[in-house]
Amino acid sequence: MADRSGAPGAGAEAQLLLDRCDELAAISSEPDRLVRVHLSKEHKAANELVAQWMTEAGMSTWQDAAGNQCGRIEGSEPDLPALLLGSHIDTVPDAGRYDGMLGVLLAIQVVSRLRGRSLPFAVEVVAFSDEEGTRFGTALLGSRALAGTWDDEWWNLTDEHGITLFEAFQDFGLDPARLPGAFRRPENLVGYLEAHIEQGPWLEDADRSLGFVTSIAGARRFELTMVGKAGHAGGSPYDRRKDALVGASELVVEIERLSKQQHVIGTVGKLEVFPGGVNVIPGRVEFSLDLRAEFDDDRDEALRLIHEAAEEIASRRGLHFHAHEFYRADAVVCDLDLRAAIEAGIRSTGDAAPLGLYSRAGHDGMAVVAVAPIAMLFLRCKGGVSHHPDESVTRHDVAAALDAFEAAVLALAEAAAA
Numbered sequence: 001m002a003d004r005s006g007a008p009g010a011g012a013e014a015q016l017l018l019d020r021c022d023e024l025a026a027i028s029s030e031p032d033r034l035v036r037v038h039l040s041k042e043h044k045a046a047n048e049l050v051a052q053w054m055t056e057a058g059m060s061t062w063q064d065a066a067g068n069q070c071g072r073i074e075g076s077e078p079d080l081p082a083l084l085l086g087s088h089i090d091t092v093p094d095a096g097r098y099d100g101m102l103g104v105l106l107a108i109q110v111v112s113r114l115r116g117r118s119l120p121f122a123v124e125v126v127a128f129s130d131e132e133g134t135r136f137g138t139a140l141l142g143s144r145a146l147a148g149t150w151d152d153e154w155w156n157l158t159d160e161h162g163i164t165l166f167e168a169f170q171d172f173g174l175d176p177a178r179l180p181g182a183f184r185r186p187e188n189l190v191g192y193l194e195a196h197i198e199q200g201p202w203l204e205d206a207d208r209s210l211g212f213v214t215s216i217a218g219a220r221r222f223e224l225t226m227v228g229k230a231g232h233a234g235g236s237p238y239d240r241r242k243d244a245l246v247g248a249s250e251l252v253v254e255i256e257r258l259s260k261q262q263h264v265i266g267t268v269g270k271l272e273v274f275p276g277g278v279n280v281i282p283g284r285v286e287f288s289l290d291l292r293a294e295f296d297d298d299r300d301e302a303l304r305l306i307h308e309a310a311e312e313i314a315s316r317r318g319l320h321f322h323a324h325e326f327y328r329a330d331a332v333v334c335d336l337d338l339r340a341a342i343e344a345g346i347r348s349t350g351d352a353a354p355l356g357l358y359s360r361a362g363h364d365g366m367a368v369v370a371v372a373p374i375a376m377l378f379l380r381c382k383g384g385v386s387h388h389p390d391e392s393v394t395r396h397d398v399a400a401a402l403d404a405f406e407a408a409v410l411a412l413a414e415a416a417a418a
């Protein structure tokens with residue numbers, strides 16, 4: 001494919017970044033698939049490699065008190081507030097090689113390009129230690145430490161081997177008592193920009209390399225329970241059955257119908273039937289609901305309708321319905337000025353009318369927004385696939401993303417200097 005990207009050598013730089021993604025992907029705790037979790041020895045090795053690339057790009061580097069790998073170049077004078085660029089370097093099990101990592105590498109390469117320029121702010125790159133939450137079940141630990149929204153209860157979280165987060169910090173060579181040192185004061189930050197693969201098919205469908213993010217969807221998650229009465233399959237006429245699974249099934253279908261109708265995304269991803277015998281009427285079903293939308297009001301209205309439907313189904317079938325919320329994150333809106341800079345960056349690559357879209361997946365920006373305005377650049381990925389080894393991007397799109405990301409930083413520098 002012809003390289004339409006503007007900067008000379010962008011194709012070669014894009015290839016370099018793809019090669020580095022391969023290098024990072026080789027740092028895995030399992031030989032046949034990519035798994036690199038928070039505070040593992042692979043995390044340490046990845047931090048060291050990223051620090052080396054940061055140094056080569058002209059940055060001073062350090063690992064912060066939460067295990068985030070950081071690098072910095074000064075602006076026109078020392079100690080100016082910093083524009084943060086970054087993404088995460090932890091992965092889900094059997095991960096692809098671009099989710100997170102590519103954003104870190106794009107950020108480092110932008111700094112490499114900016115080297116020697118006099119900017120009205122410092123530029124820092126952060127490779128966040130934990131975005132996915134794979135090891136301890138709670139996501140965004142690295143960015144929450146940076147944003148000062150750490151919850152001390154998390155120290156007792158355990159991984160699958162019973163190791164607490166507190167112990168894992170110590171094993172990694174970090175001192176839990178120093179964690180507050182990772183906190184970044186808002187007055188020292190200009191904003192946070194992240195480039196990330198889209199994790200959806202909308203850019204591909206629109207035949208675009210890049211897009212800007214309008215907001216990051218907020219999600220609410222519930223454990224749902226439908227309770228009926230177990231009994232022998234042969235000994236219970238239909239009119240006397242209280243079959244919890246038939247009721248739950250009806251609700252699952254209704255969740256899809258209502259979610260489509262209300263333009264939200266509702267997913268039942270887990271379902272367990274009790275007691276679970278082939279000849280036993282299900283007495284109890286436990287299932288999950290993940291509900292997300294561009295706007296919190298739409299999400300909450302859909303939730304109200306789902307609740308109504310659940311109560312109606314339960315009362316008609318003589319069942320009891322119960323919902324327990326265990327996770328809630330509200331939508332985060334991208335800052336208009338930073339967003340405009342990302343749009344200008346995309347326009348500089350030849351896309352005159354950049355596509356805006358909201359992120360259906362969570363990102364570190366959801367935490368960073370507590371201390372700095374945020375915006376994101378999305379990059380097309382093949383088939384919208386992510387969290388899977390089939391994750392794929394083109395060299396052309398990576399080159400375009402690099403040009404756009406650099407142009408976005410320069411647009412911010414121009415606005416700040418004006």
Ligand SMILES: [Zn+2]
Binds near residue numbers: 088099100196
């Ligand atoms: Zn990610």
